[in-house]
Amino acid sequence: MTNLSESDLKVFIDAVTHYFSHLTGEPAEIRSSYLTDAAMPRFDYTGLITVSGNFRGCVYFSAPRLLLRELLIQLQEPDTCEGNLLDAVGEVANTISGNARRHFGSSLDISVPITIRGATEQIKAAVRARPFAILLRWQRYEAVVVVDLEPM
Amino acid sequence: MKLLIVDDSNIIRSRIARIALHPRLSDISIVGLAKNGLEAVELCQRTTPDVVTMDLTMPEMDGIQCIEVLMNGNPELNILVVSALGDKITALSAMKKGARGFLQKPFSDEQLADALLELAC
Numbered sequence: 001m002t003n004l005s006e007s008d009l010k011v012f013i014d015a016v017t018h019y020f021s022h023l024t025g026e027p028a029e030i031r032s033s034y035l036t037d038a039a040m041p042r043f044d045y046t047g048l049i050t051v052s053g054n055f056r057g058c059v060y061f062s063a064p065r066l067l068l069r070e071l072l073i074q075l076q077e078p079d080t081c082e083g084n085l086l087d088a089v090g091e092v093a094n095t096i097s098g099n100a101r102r103h104f105g106s107s108l109d110i111s112v113p114i115t116i117r118g119a120t121e122q123i124k125a126a127v128r129a130r131p132f133a134i135l136l137r138w139q140r141y142e143a144v145v146v147v148d149l150e151p152m
Numbered sequence: 153m154k155l156l157i158v159d160d161s162n163i164i165r166s167r168i169a170r171i172a173l174h175p176r177l178s179d180i181s182i183v184g185l186a187k188n189g190l191e192a193v194e195l196c197q198r199t200t201p202d203v204v205t206m207d208l209t210m211p212e213m214d215g216i217q218c219i220e221v222l223m224n225g226n227p228e229l230n231i232l233v234v235s236a237l238g239d240k241i242t243a244l245s246a247m248k249k250g251a252r253g254f255l256q257k258p259f260s261d262e263q264l265a266d267a268l269l270e271l272a273c
Contacts, residue, residue: 022258091161095257098236106241112211
């Protein structure tokens with residue numbers, strides 16, 4: 001189970017809203033944040049960051065294909081091939097996690113992103129029980145940031 | 153002014169390359185794109201860039217290690233770190249190794265253009 005305080009959680013909420021507003025001019029709207037159970041929310045593509053150093057756990061960003069396609073278009077990337085969709089979901093996960101080090105410090109070591117299409121088993125294996133889920137909407141698409149972080 | 157772009161994300165490499173084509177940056181020509189530190193070292197030897205944009209979290213060889221290697225080879229190199237890592241210790245560590253600027257992701261087109269212009273002056 002994750003051990004995040006409200007202010008810790010807000011770091012990730014701020015990071016993901018800032019990501020979309022800064023890059024596209026349209027912030028992500030946070031729909032809800034909650035401790036989730038076995039049915040972890042996920043969409044077509046997932047970018048997974050594993051955490052080490054003085055923390056353990058992981059952070060993932062999961063989004064539908066159409067959201068990532070729209071994001072690429074807004075970034076003026078005309079090539080919305082499978083590779084770039086995976087790249088985009090990994091880059092969002094990397095940016096959110098990297099930005100969180102401003103709050104948690106450099107002892108929050110983050111991995112390069114692992115990008116996954118579909119496949120739930122790899123995600124289930126990485127995330128422990130009852131992480132925090134931050135459900136968001138950008139444009140008309142829903143996505144989720146899942147945070148499983150515990151100080152060592 | 154020759155620019156080498158180093159980032160493990162293809163879309164970030166493409167985006168930086170597109171921004172570098174802006175008329176404000178007409179003095180800059182792109183000489184290479186590298187997806188990790190090892191590729192950057194090899195491309196740097198072949199293309200002798202003046203400016204490098206450098207991601208930090210990358211496979212094979214990370215950005216901090218790469219800055220050290222590149223600066224040993226050419227202490228005059230202008231390295232702009234472009235990274236999501238938001239803590240001061242990382243920024244200071246990159247600067248100690250020889251980076252001349254630090255731009256945090258996510259960045260706007262204008263922020264990157266301004267940072268490149270500053271390095272190019």
